Amino acid sequence: MQEDKRHELASTVLDNPRNQRQEVQALQDTIYVIGGKWRLPIINSICNGNKRFREIERSIPGITTRMLSRELKEMEANQLIQRTVIPSTPVVVEYTSTDYCHSFGDIILEMIKWGKQHRERIKH
Amino acid sequence: MQEDKRHELASTVLDNPRNQRQEVQALQDTIYVIGGKWRLPIINSICNGNKRFREIERSIPGITTRMLSRELKEMEANQLIQRTVIPSTPVVVEYTSTDYCHSFGDIILEMIKWGKQHRERIKH
């Protein structure tokens, strides 16, 4: 039993080339940052060229103005997006993605891929 | 309203080559399936070769026995993992991943990649 533990530790820390600990940490970090129902769909929408509040809202089925408003604020604070007010008449507000925001591209792509495959799977 | 809806539908379905609607749907499906803090870390742990309950538990920082127990049950019901009881003495319980479970591999990999880059970014 004691032997077992020593062996397990050794195999995790020393033998495992992929370093499990670090990977779990990284995974949990990512889950923390993009957690919740709306973060990723909003990022996706803005990256797809939607700029205006109502435009983004309409592009995401099920989201409420409150949630969108809250998330946009937080994402602006975290430098994921940029909010620009154009002083035309009427005033126009535009949301655009930052470089940082684009770093989620691959994750979103993989998730879209999975979602599509999943639909196919349950259809047949 | 009726006009509007028809127009919106037309612009989405016809004009947009990447078919936004479908992609948002796929993305939201995926988020639904892997939602929560623990699903992905558990899948990752089991795919990394952890089989025993306490072994999985120890490999995921912060998880409680209750959450692990609940998630494992649900994941077994959804055919993401297999639970095997080996009637040795003492009885041994093993959790193993199914093929379906492996379909999350790319998502997890991308998320680990992002998490590592993120650590690097905030370190400097």
Next chain:
DNA sequence: GTTACCAGTATAATCAAGTATACCAACTAT
């Protein structure tokens, strides 16, 4: 014989995430 491991369950509490609904001050098109 007491300490520790295994595979969990039970109970209760907390707390953030999300919903529902209404409202606002501009502005615009009919």
Next chain:
DNA sequence: ATAGTTGGTATACTTGATTATACTGGTAAC
């Protein structure tokens, strides 16, 4: 004039996810 758009805010509420803590029955090692 009035119905509708835009970019939101306010208030109240629900609920589901997660945590904390304790406990169980069996095995085994010291």
